Amino acid sequence: MSEKRARIIATALKLFCEKGFQNTSTATISKEAGVATGTLFLYFKSKDELINALYREAKNELAGFFQQDFPTEPSVENKLYHFWQKAISWALENPYQFRFFNMYSHSPFISSLTKEESASAFQFTLDFVEEAIEAGSLAPIDSGLFIALFSGQLNATVGFLTQNPQLTNRKAVTDQTFALFWKGISKS
Template sequence: MSEKRDQIVAAALKLFCQKGFQNTSTAAISKEAGVATGTLFLYFKSKEELINALYSETKNAMAAYVQEDLPAAAAALETQLLHCWRRAAEWALEHPFHYRFSAMFSNSPFITKLTRDEAASSFLFMQDIIEKGIKQGNLAGMDKNLFISLFSGQLHATITFVENQQSSSNHKEVLEQTFHFFMKGVAAA
């Protein structure tokens, strides 16, 4: 919306990742953003609102990116999940601060239930995909939420590993490899 708002968001994201939420004062954010201390509160009612807005926007942006060009519902479950896996990783690697921020704060008490629910709702399409997969018998009998947990967990472990690697030459291969490990594991017997 506003250029100043963007500067504040970028500065907050950077500092939160580097020093944590509580070790980052609103004054530090304003300074890093190159605006006055009062300006932050022009765009965000409070520090907490800033955090929650950051979280919402991050989750929504990622969900939107993942959903883009999603293979039609008619496609095979594995095709759809592979798309999600790849796109999520791509987004995370291209937005490292955003990704680290949401990883760091997704379990923090600063994210209100409201924000968490809103973020969850933008990933509802994943639930649909999985439900369909379970119904079609392509997945070993498993709770839908457990499946999502395992999927995100392995994806997250892979992204973090890839991010910390020196060379970025074989990122794609690692991602494909771990995806296939995961699918081999959960495939219906």
């Protein structure tokens, strides 16, 4: 929408990641975004609403990205690999958003309402997992636990790549960790 609003969102994302939510004053955000202090409150009723809007918008962007090029017919492994590779490339291309989720997904600043709303955008992943388990393609564990394990593996991989930026064989690493995960989780 408004260009000023977009600049506020982008600046807040950067600063919340680098210095933390509470350590970042609204005055700093405004200044760095090049708007007046009052302007922030024109677009966001409060600092809390700002971080919630940030979360919501990032989550929706990610959900949209996940669904791009979703393979319709291939095997469960290929579908899962699609998610894996989408998630990895999104995280590497949007490092601030990735850190933001790691830092604030479980923080008290994100209201449960926001979490619920955002969760619905990812319902399709839960559905996918449940269908695959029922079809006998995956080990029979709770779908929520599955998502948690998948995210854990993902975080570990991305974290490793981020902390070792000199590595050149990124695709090899991500394929390897996916292979480990798949080896563990697949029914066979």
